[in-house]
Amino acid sequence: MTDTTIFGLYAAAAVGFGLYGLITNPQPLRKIVAFNLMGSGVFLLLGVVGRRGAAAGFGNDPVPQALVITGIVVAFSATALAVALLLRLFQTAGSATLRDDAPASASINQSGD
Amino acid sequence: MSFALDILTIAAVSAGAFFFLAGTVGLLRFPDTLTRLHALTKADNLGLGLVVLGLLPQAGSVRHGLKLVGIWLLVLLAGATVSQLIARAARQGGPAR
């Protein structure tokens, strides 16, 4: 087992933790954090694949690296949009719950991203 | 000459690591916010300072050495400011503990 493989296993575990938090945590903000944790694990898996593809004097295949950089920025914009939606929901409905039968007056379209 | 510099590096980085360890133990064990901040500054200022000092002989060029010192100065600035802000928030009865 190489060092890279160890990080790969850690990354797989991070995806698992993130998925568990995403399903079980009732608070939307915690779901966002958990989703980010999952995404970070996926990026690390890509990094491990790139590390195994080290060749031609590079320690890490540049193509997965570029994909991960793009992915980090896109994940950040999705997070920002989700947080803005959540804050607006809280502002309008007075609560930040995703339940349908919540005691809220306004009905908000809760489609996430 | 280079042997003496290597010894300096090992000694300074080890001392820095010790301060980081002591600061972390303090952060976890001290009872309130202000004493925890006290522990944290040891890790930030002295620990990182000693690590930077130890790495200077290995930097290779003056330019890289200046970058290392610059990083240390920036961490000092940020650490001092943030500690002050946290201490003020703690005194004004923010989230205690």
Add this chain to the structure above:
Amino acid sequence: MTVATILEMVLGAVVLGLGAWTIAARETFAATVGYVAYGLLVPLIWVRLDAVDVALTEAAIGGGLGGVLLLGAAARLRASEPAAAAETPGKIVRLGAAGASVMVAAALSAAVLLLPDPAPTLAPAAIANASATGLANPVTNVLMAFRAMDTMLEKVVLLLAIVGVWSLASDQAWGGRPGPRHQADPHGVFAFLARLLPPVGIVVGIYMFWTGADHPGGAFQGGSMLAAMWLLVIMAGLTDTPPASGRWLRLVLIAGPGVFLAVGLGGVCFGLAFLAYPPTNAKPLILGIEVAMVLTIAVTLGLLVAGAPERSPQR
């Protein structure tokens, strides 16, 4: 087992422990603090994976800006916490979720262990074509030339995200200033930092962008550094967020994708393909796109953290 391997195992365990803690922590604010720490330690793994470009991006965007965003949201949502905590799903759901998570993690682990050997790689292709652009950093080459379409569309995603965030404004605040007006003691230590740090930070941001042509760094890392400096000045109350209806602001927001698209269409007009750079002028063109991009990235990231408009543009 070497010292380096043990170091990596300990590093991974610490990072994973922090990740688990962000899921398990009782308070949302504490969980987000844990996520910031996680986001600042993950870059160390990236450095161990020899991907310094990614490490810089992850530290600046994942740990830094993402951390500010989540911490701010957690502070504003604190009042909603007790009600939501009562909705914790029952034991059966949690057991099922744990089972599903373990299965996903196990499948991914198996995939990692069964990766093909020798690993496929595009690194030789990237190095063989590096001379075409005149840039020495292979990651910048991939981002700006070989996979330029991805990067351009990603700029469009940033633009769409800011449009989405702004469209959440209420009617009174439409086209207004994003986020709350921050107040700080103008003679206090925070305002002092916000005056002292930005000159240094701006130089570091531009350096990170400029050095990205040949060394780790680039438009994303430099842009997020500039965005951080802007946010620092805003949070210290020294300046206000610009109104979303401002013409110059909107021009800056579309500058990055606009210039990228213009150069791409220029590639079609002059007989090559879409987003193909003429070999003699590749480097100046790429740097030109990157200058527009770094401005757009800095402003977009800053405004994404600032959030939806909340105050009318007049005030």
